[in-house]
Amino acid sequence: xxxxxxxxxxxxxxxxxxxxxxxxxxxxxxxxxxxxxxxxxxxxxxxxxxxxxxxxxxxxxxxxxxxxxxxxxxxxxxxxxxxxxxxxxxxxxxxxxxxxxxxxxxxxxxxxxxxxxxxxxxxxxxxxxxxxxxxxxxxxxxxxxxxxxxxxxxxxxxxxxxxxxxxxxxxxxxxxxxxxxxxxxxxxxxxxxxxxxxxxxxxxxxxxxxxxxxxxxxxxxxxxxxxxxxxxxxxxxxxxxxxxxxxxxxxxxxxxxxxxxxxxxxxxxxxxxxxxxxxxxxxxxxxxxxxxxxxxxxxxxxxxxxxxxxxxxxxxxxxxxxxxxxxxxxxxxxxxxxxxxxxxxxxxxxxxxxxxxxxxxxxxxxxxxxxxxxxxxxxxxxxxxxxxxxxxxxxxxxxxxxxxxxxxxxxxxxxxxxxxxxxxxxxxxxxxxxxxxxxxxxxxxxxxxxxxxxxxxxxxxxxxxxxxxxxxxxxxxxxxxxxxxxxxxxxxxxxxxxxxxxxxxxxxxxxxxxxxxxxxxxxxxxxxxxxxxxxxxxxxxxxxxxxxxxxxxxxxxxxxxxxxxxxxxxxxxxxxxxxxxxxxxxxxxxxxxxxxxxxxxxxxxxx
Amino acid sequence: xxxxxxxxxxxxxxxxxxxxxxxxxxxxxxxxxxxxxxxxxxxxxxxxxxxxxxxxxxxxxxxxxxxxxxxxxxxxxxxxxxxxxxxxxxxxxxxxxxxxxxxxxxxxxxxxxxxxxxxxxxxxxxxxxxxxxxxxxxxxxxxxxxxxxxxxxxxxxxxxxxxxxxxxxxxxxxxxxxxxxxxxxxxxxxxxxxxxxxxxxxxxxxxxxxxxxxxxxxxxxxxxxxxxxxxxxxxxxxxxxxxxxxxxxxxxxxxxxxxxxxxxxxxxxxxxxxxxxxxxxxxxxxxxxxxxxxxxxxxxxxxxxxxxxxxxxxxxxxxxxxxxxxxxxxxxxxxxxxxxxxxxxxxxxxxxxxxxxxxxxxxxxxxxxxxxxxxxxxxxxxxxxxx
Numbered sequence: 003x004x005x006x007x008x009x010x011x012x013x014x015x016x017x018x019x020x021x022x023x024x025x026x027x028x029x030x031x032x033x034x035x036x037x038x039x040x041x042x043x044x045x046x047x048x049x050x051x052x053x054x055x056x057x058x059x060x061x062x063x064x065x066x067x068x069x070x071x072x073x074x075x076x077x078x079x080x081x082x083x084x085x086x087x088x089x090x091x092x093x094x095x096x097x098x099x100x101x102x103x104x105x106x107x108x109x110x111x112x113x114x115x116x117x118x119x120x121x122x123x124x125x126x127x128x129x130x131x132x133x134x135x136x137x138x139x140x141x142x143x144x145x146x147x148x149x150x151x152x153x154x155x156x157x158x159x160x161x162x163x164x165x166x167x168x169x170x171x172x173x174x175x176x177x178x179x180x181x182x183x184x185x186x187x188x189x190x191x192x193x194x195x196x197x198x199x200x201x202x203x204x205x206x207x208x209x210x211x212x213x214x215x216x217x218x219x220x221x222x223x224x225x226x227x228x229x230x231x232x233x234x235x236x237x238x239x240x241x242x243x244x245x246x247x248x249x250x251x252x253x254x255x256x257x258x259x260x261x262x263x264x265x266x267x268x269x270x271x272x273x274x275x276x277x278x279x280x281x282x283x284x285x286x287x288x289x290x291x292x293x294x295x296x297x298x299x300x301x302x303x304x305x306x307x308x309x310x311x312x313x314x315x316x317x318x319x320x321x322x323x324x325x326x327x328x329x330x331x332x333x334x335x336x337x338x339x340x341x342x343x344x345x346x347x348x349x350x351x352x353x354x355x356x357x358x359x360x361x362x363x364x365x366x367x368x369x370x371x372x373x374x375x376x377x378x379x380x381x382x383x384x385x386x387x388x389x390x391x392x393x394x395x396x397x398x399x400x401x402x403x404x405x406x407x408x409x410x411x412x413x414x415x416x417x418x419x420x421x422x423x424x425x426x427x428x429x430x431x432x433x434x435x436x437x438x439x440x441x442x443x444x445x446x447x448x449x450x451x452x453x454x455x456x457x458x459x460x461x462x463x464x465x466x467x468x469x470x471x472x473x474x475x476x477x478x479x480x481x482x483x484x485x486x487x488x489x490x491x492x493x494x495x496x497x498x499x500x501x502x503x504x505x506x507x508x509x510x511x512x513x514x515x516x517x518x519x520x521x522x523x524x525x526x527x528x529x530x531x532x533x534x535x536x537x538x539x540x541x542x543x544x545x546x547x548x549x550x551x552x553x554x555x556x557x558x559x560x561x562x563x564x565x566x567x568x569x570x571x572x573x574x575x576x577x578x579x580x581x582x583x584x585x586x587x588x589x590x591x592x593x594x595x596x597x598x599x600x601x602x603x604x605x606x607x608x609x
Numbered sequence: 610x611x612x613x614x615x616x617x618x619x620x621x622x623x624x625x626x627x628x629x630x631x632x633x634x635x636x637x638x639x640x641x642x643x644x645x646x647x648x649x650x651x652x653x654x655x656x657x658x659x660x661x662x663x664x665x666x667x668x669x670x671x672x673x674x675x676x677x678x679x680x681x682x683x684x685x686x687x688x689x690x691x692x693x694x695x696x697x698x699x700x701x702x703x704x705x706x707x708x709x710x711x712x713x714x715x716x717x718x719x720x721x722x723x724x725x726x727x728x729x730x731x732x733x734x735x736x737x738x739x740x741x742x743x744x745x746x747x748x749x750x751x752x753x754x755x756x757x758x759x760x761x762x763x764x765x766x767x768x769x770x771x772x773x774x775x776x777x778x779x780x781x782x783x784x785x786x787x788x789x790x791x792x793x794x795x796x797x798x799x800x801x802x803x804x805x806x807x808x809x810x811x812x813x814x815x816x817x818x819x820x821x822x823x824x825x826x827x828x829x830x831x832x833x834x835x836x837x838x839x840x841x842x843x844x845x846x847x848x849x850x851x852x853x854x855x856x857x858x859x860x861x862x863x864x865x866x867x868x869x870x871x872x873x874x875x876x877x878x879x880x881x882x883x884x885x886x887x888x889x890x891x892x893x894x895x896x897x898x899x900x901x902x903x904x905x906x907x908x909x910x911x912x913x914x915x916x917x918x919x920x921x922x923x924x925x926x927x928x929x930x931x932x933x934x935x936x937x938x939x940x941x942x943x944x945x946x947x948x949x950x951x952x953x954x955x956x957x958x959x960x961x962x963x964x965x966x967x968x969x970x971x972x973x974x975x976x977x978x979x980x981x982x983x984x985x986x987x988x989x990x991x992x993x994x995x996x
Contacts, residue, residue, distance in 0.1 A: 005829055005833050008826075009826055012826045013826070016823045016825065019823075110654065113654065113658060117662060118658035118659040118661075118662055119659045119662065119874065120659070120878060121877075122878050124880075131857065133859075209822075213850055213853070214849075214853060214879075215822070215849065217659070217846070219655070219656040219658070220820070222820075223822075254826070255825075255826040258826040258830060262815060262816075263786075263815040263817045263821075264789050264815070264816040264817070266817075266818075332708060332709050333702065333706040336702050336704075336705035337702050340701070340702060433789065442789050442790050442793070443791050443795060444722065444791055446726060446752075447751070461705070533701070533727070533730070534697055534701070534723075535727065535729060536722065536723065536727060536729070536748070537723065537727075538722065540723050540790075541723045541727070573698075577702060580691065583653065583692065584653050584654060586654070586692065
């Protein structure tokens with residue numbers, strides 16, 4: 003029995019750490035209606051600020067904390083002023099993407115400044131430990147808990163009893179109304195970003211000291227866990243975020259206890275999906291609370307798409323088809339082949355996210371399903387390659403739609419988080435279902451691409467094959483968008499209440515669109531697996547999901563030509579910046595930020 | 610006399626002969642003229658960037674030596690490092706870039722298996738050697754006859770770790786914590802099999818994700834399995850985290866770690882928690898082999914720190930490629946054929962490296978048992994710790 007006590011204690015300790023992250027994310031979401039993907043980067047900056055202070059200047063702990071908080075708060079102000087304020091008034095999707103861009107830039111700056119090597123972050127006076135149960139807890143654990151509780155208490159008092167706090171809450175409830183009542187919404191936003199980022203930096207410092215370990219790559223995982231914790235507690239709900247964090251910590255710990263370490267995150271994400279589907283406002287939302295996101299039509303801004311005449315599109319396709327004859331450079335062809343494969347993923351996501359408004363953050367899962375399906379069908383059952391790829395599309399459509407179906411009642415950010423979780427779940431199932439997927443060892447010896455028994459073994463033939471697949475699917479999607487069905491799908495996106503009152507069965511149409519979209523993603527994954535000859539659970543990772551979404555937003559939501567253009571740019575730019583070596587991801591992030599700044603509705607506009 | 614393996618001593622003598630023989634054909638004085646280029650595909654940015662940075666240090670150190678002694682028949686050897694972020698989508702583009710670049714005579718890398726093996730079909734089609742020097746995945750060299758590797762095969766290393774843990778240290782009930790990646794999983798399977806053959810019982814195996822930082826609950830699970838020893842199949846950063854959390858949880862177990870933890874970073878990150886951890890290494894600071902002495906001295910002089918395993922792999926690989934080119938020429942085909950022919954190249958990792966023509970791998974890595982004592986890696990001279 004004593005082990006259960008230990009598991010509980012460990013769950014609370016790790017939950018404590020998540021809470022520090024989740025509180026900041028919850029604050030920002032509460033006021034700015036934004037999942038701040040740069041929060042993990044602020045956390046890293048805080049950790050390194052503390053590292054420099056301690057190792058270079060030997061600062062005592064209170065001063066180190068003060069420095070980290072100040073650096074974080076300052077960074078929060080800069081992010082708000084230069085990254086997000088210019089995007090005010092645009093659809094919510096633009097700032098979301100901007101935070102992704104900011105996190106690229108910040109992580110890269112940290113890596114260039116401090117080298118990618120992990121560092122020790124010593125904490126001199128916090129090494130005392132107390133015996134509890136059969137384990138011990140340290141002074142640092144208590145300090146983390148105290149700071150978590152104290153900051154939550156202070157925030158509560160601030161929001162409840164100060165004038166500025168009222169203004170923050172008013173802004174959170176109804177931004178426009180608050181502005182009409184004379185609240186300086188910009189100032190509120192600034193304040194909230196400074197507070198939340200200060201907290202984020204502090205958590206980076208404390209967690210770094212806790213593990214005696216910091217590295218610049220730890221930001222993504224921090225953001226992910228923080229987001230899960232705050233959604234479980236109810237987005238934008240500060241006490242809820244703390245409770246959600248503790249719950250998340252406990253579920254992970256019990257998951258390990260019952261099933262083993264490799265199932266840890268599986269439980270975290272299953273919890274998340276369950277909470278979202280059963281109690282979309284979070285476990286700790288009060289009943290009276292209005293759903294924070296009706297936001298019909300505000301998540302994706304309507305805009306006038308740039309109309310490209312059919313003749314030009316056909317001409318462009320022809321140019322693409324003739325390119326290998328003019329420019330037979332295999333490197334260029336490979337880069338474009340990659341772009342066409344991403345283009346397929348982009349087509350898929352632009353239909354799901356853009357046309358129907360289901361912003362998916364777990365799109366890589368569909369490619370993974372497609373990739374594994376085609377690889378396993380061809381290896382285990384000897385299905386011919388062309389047929390296996392086609393089946394991969396169908397299997398991805400079936401499994402993908404089935405997995406997401408329960409989440410169709412969710413909207414906006416909630417659906418995004420649910421898809422993020424489903425994506426992680428798929429990847430973890432692939433990792434753990436060894437009898438089928440060979441677990442982490444992966445599948446090697448996947449036969450090369452061929453159609454009708456003819457092997458495609460030249461760079462040109464592979465290029466033409468992927469291009470042709472893309473063109474066919476893109477043409478079909480064009481037709482779909484112009485049809486009655488396309489208009490119905492857009493109606494669901496723009497105003498689902500109105501759509502429903504016209505007798506449109508929302509879930510059916512969402513499912514239909516999701517299935518059609520997943521088909522293209524499955525095809526993309528299937529082709530990829532034959533090109534690579536080897537895949538494992540890391541081949542289609544969450545970075546790919548983020549990239550797919552970036553492609554879609556950059557091209558213009560729902561815009562078929564935009565998805566392809568976005569894909570060519572996002573695959574091409576990092577290659578173009580190769581001469582910049584270590585700096586190329588930094589430059590890429592900056593270019594991305596500028597594109598969002600000046601074309602928040604996407605390059606070709608929302609369709 | 611430290612308790613060295615006999616093979617190590619044999620290797621040392623061989624290396625000595627190898628070293629003295631090497632400069633005979635080469636010119637003295639720095640190399641001049643148009644360089645000969647190797648392509649390197651690896652992570653310089655992204656989550657694995659630290660390993661790419663370590664490769665560079667190893668390569669540069671080897672190149673100083675090679676080019677200082679006349680390069681390849683008078684021409685300097687150089688490399689072009691393309692960042693792939695260890696991402697298969699980028700490593701395939703890099704592969705095409707190298708294949709099309711006629712200056713590139715062979716390719717080194719990539720780091721992770723998905724990135725490396727996704728690019729293999731391209732290198733194989735173009736008949737450009739892909740030399741995966743950190744690719745221990747058992748299927749890597751099965752990608753084709755242009756896939757070569759001098760990475761220490763886990764089939765070689767893990768039985769030695771098992772023998773260390775079971776026969777030498779006397780562990781009978783072992784708990785295994787391993788990275789849940791292709792490398793960690795392969796290693797674990799081989800270790801478990803070998804340890805059982807040596808007569809030990811495996812009481813728990815736990816796989817964890819590479820970005821995991823919290824091991825408290827895993828440790829409780831391991832403690833409850835009542836092992837008398839722990840095996841860590843980890844990199845140095847995770848091993849340090851695990852050791853610290855073991856100490857905090859009050860779990861005191863004799864611990865053996867895979868040779869991948871051999872890095873000064875383990876000592877820095879782990880502090881007094883890694884004291885007493887056993888590991889094996891291909892070389893050690895007081896190693897008498899001249900090749901190793903030279904490597905360590907020059908590394909410390911150039912970078913003001915101790916070299917680690919990844920530095921050594923990169924260094925060894927560059928030395929090996931130089932030898933192949935000196936012997937067999939510098940076009941793509943010649944390098945492929947040269948790898949078949951090359952014999953007994955002096956090596957930090959292997960003592961002397963020769964490829965098995967069937968697997969295109971090198972076997973027989975050096976192994977010396979180490980223990981962390983007073984914050985340093987020292988040769989272990991004791992006997993059983995579990996009775």
